[in-house]
Amino acid sequence: MSADIVQRVVETGVVAIVRGTNPERAIETVDALQRGGVSVVEVTANTDGVLDMIREISSTFTADEVVVGAGTVLDSETARATTLAGAEFIVTPSFDTETIQTANRYGVPSVVGVATPTEAVDAYTAGADMVKIFPAASLGPGFVSSLQGPLGHIPTVPTGGVSLDNVGAFIDAGATAVGVGSSLVDGEAIERGDYEVLTANARAFVDAVATARTD
Numbered sequence: 001m002s003a004d005i006v007q008r009v010v011e012t013g014v015v016a017i018v019r020g021t022n023p024e025r026a027i028e029t030v031d032a033l034q035r036g037g038v039s040v041v042e043v044t045a046n047t048d049g050v051l052d053m054i055r056e057i058s059s060t061f062t063a064d065e066v067v068v069g070a071g072t073v074l075d076s077e078t079a080r081a082t083t084l085a086g087a088e089f090i091v092t093p094s095f096d097t098e099t100i101q102t103a104n105r106y107g108v109p110s111v112v113g114v115a116t117p118t119e120a121v122d123a124y125t126a127g128a129d130m131v132k133i134f135p136a137a138s139l140g141p142g143f144v145s146s147l148q149g150p151l152g153h154i155p156t157v158p159t160g161g162v163s164l165d166n167v168g169a170f171i172d173a174g175a176t177a178v179g180v181g182s183s184l185v186d187g188e189a190i191e192r193g194d195y196e197v198l199t200a201n202a203r204a205f206v207d208a209v210a211t212a213r214t215d
């Protein structure tokens with residue numbers, strides 16, 4: 001159910017972004033992230049073989065083990081295709097009403113990319129479950145905390161340039177969760193087959209989020 005998936009994103013606090021990974025390494029990649037405590041993963045739609053990867057991940061792991069979504073969803077067609085392949089949520093870099101409506105039509109939550117307060121309100125009004133503050137590192141934690149006053153009811157997931165150096169600041173600023181690509185899903189480590197790096201990265205991000213939440 002859609003609410004359960006949103007709850008899982010909130011609890012995990014970190015969404016891992018898999019972009020450009022060789023499909024043959026998808027399962028080991030996701031397994032390594034999950035062992036480190038990051039059990040919510042999105043595969044971006046501009047990754048070769050994305051639909052097969054989503055199908056394979058959702059048939060390999062139980063719902064309790066891993067929640068898989070689709071990222072870089074730019075349009076309604078991609079929302080439909082990825083959802084039918086098994087994506088349990090969609091993430092967009094930009095705001096498009098039809099894409100949100102399609103996600104809702106198929107019963108999956110959407111995390112919608114916004115970079116202004118107006119876009120955040122428009123996306124939420126259109127039916128987004130959470131807004132992805134993108135690109136987060138350019139906008140900064142101050143942007144996220146400024147939204148809390150008027151728009152504290154809208155859950156935020158800063159994404160784009162989130163690292164171990166700034167993740168705590170984003171959570172302190174009021175972020176509900178964060179999306180992390182390159183700082184977590186290290187492409188070179190995957191190529192080397194060094195999945196321990198991914199597990200260690202995942203643990204470090206989960207710990208940083210937990211520490212910031214208890215501060």
Ligand SMILES: O=C(O)C(=O)C[C@@H](O)[C@H](O)COP(=O)(O)O
Nearest residue numbers: 071072092093160161180181182
């Ligand atoms: O395109 C999307 O829907 C995303 O999630 C954006 C995501 O790929 C983001 O750019 C990741 O940035 P980092 O590698 O974490 O800097």
